[in-house]
Amino acid sequence: MTPDPSPARTLPExxxxxxxxLAAAIVVIAIAILPFLTPVWIGFEQSRTNAGGLTGYDEASLRTATSAILHDLVLGPPDFAVEIAGLPVLEERERAHMRDVRGVFxxxxxxxxxxAVGLFALAAGARRMxxxxxxxxxxxxxxRWLIVGIVVAGVIAAVAFDAVFELFHRLFFPGGSYTFDPxxxxxxxxxxxxFWxxxxxxxxxxxxxIAAIVSVVAARRARRAIARSTSVVAADSAEAASAAAAGVEAAR
Incomplete structure (x- = not known):
């Protein structure tokens, strides 16, 4: 009989x-967001959604305004007071909303x-046990649950993105602070x-x-850990049996 390397778990386990x-899912989401906070992605998406035409800015002015807003969002301070041709890009109400956005970020x-810290600590604890x-x-x-959740959310957003976008803002921002005239x-x-x-x-x-890749890697690591644990238990059992046999032989 092969010993079970993973016996029934207690409630704390x-x-x-x-x-x-949960920690792994949060870390993956955070990692996935990072590329979308770069000038490369934002510039690409602005070109697709005609931000230059909507604002009336030339390419250089558009990059200047966007880069300054992105800098204040990610690094701070959250002034959002960039100017183009001596005029502020954002009005105070828009700047206030961006400060709220920075707070959420x-x-x-x-x-x-x-x-991330919790994930490391929990993994280390499992190893110590x-x-x-x-x-x-x-x-x-x-x-796997993260993938399911994202797929479900994606299906909902595909048919009702307006409602999802509105719900997100209602959850995280004061009412009326996020409505603007395009x-x-x-x-x-x-x-x-x-763009959004x-x-x-x-x-x-x-x-x-990312979640699919991590899932495959983690599943392989789990199988290897189980195989190593089973091998150790089997080796210990064989050693104990050998010692017992030697004891019986010596007693004769």
Missing amino acids: RAAALGTA AGFGLLALVA GHPERAWRAVTSGM RTDRLVQLFPFD SETTTVLGAVIVV
Whole structure:
């Protein structure tokens, strides 16, 4: 009989597995977001959604305005006071919304950092307990559930992106602070609705790809950990049996 390297788990161990799965999912989402905060992606998507035509800016002015807003969003300070031809790009209400956006980003960044630390600690704990495969299995489960969640969200967004976009803003921003007129407000001219719908679609695809890769790698690591654990148990059993046989022989 092959010894079970992963016996029934206690409630704390199950909680640790759930925490590992959630932490892994958060870390993957955070990693997937990073490329979309770069000038390369934003410039590409602005060209697709005609941000230059909507704002009336030439290419250099568009890059200047966008780069300054992106800098204030990611690095700060959150002034969002860039000017083009001596005129502010964003009005105060738009700047206030961008400060709110930065607060949401900072909160998620902190959550991702905590998740990364927690993931490392939980994986180390599983290894110390002699069951590293549990951490890898939890990561695998987290990735699979993340893929399911993203696919479901993608289907919903495909048929009702307007409603999803509105719900997101209602959850994270004060009511009325995020409604702007695309005819006059630079913020929604620089980042029009199609910018967000396309970016969200590609982000979802990137999350699914990363999660699928991590799931495959984690599943393989889990199988290897189980194989090593089983080999160790079998070797210990064989050694014990050999010692017992030697003892019996000596007694004769």
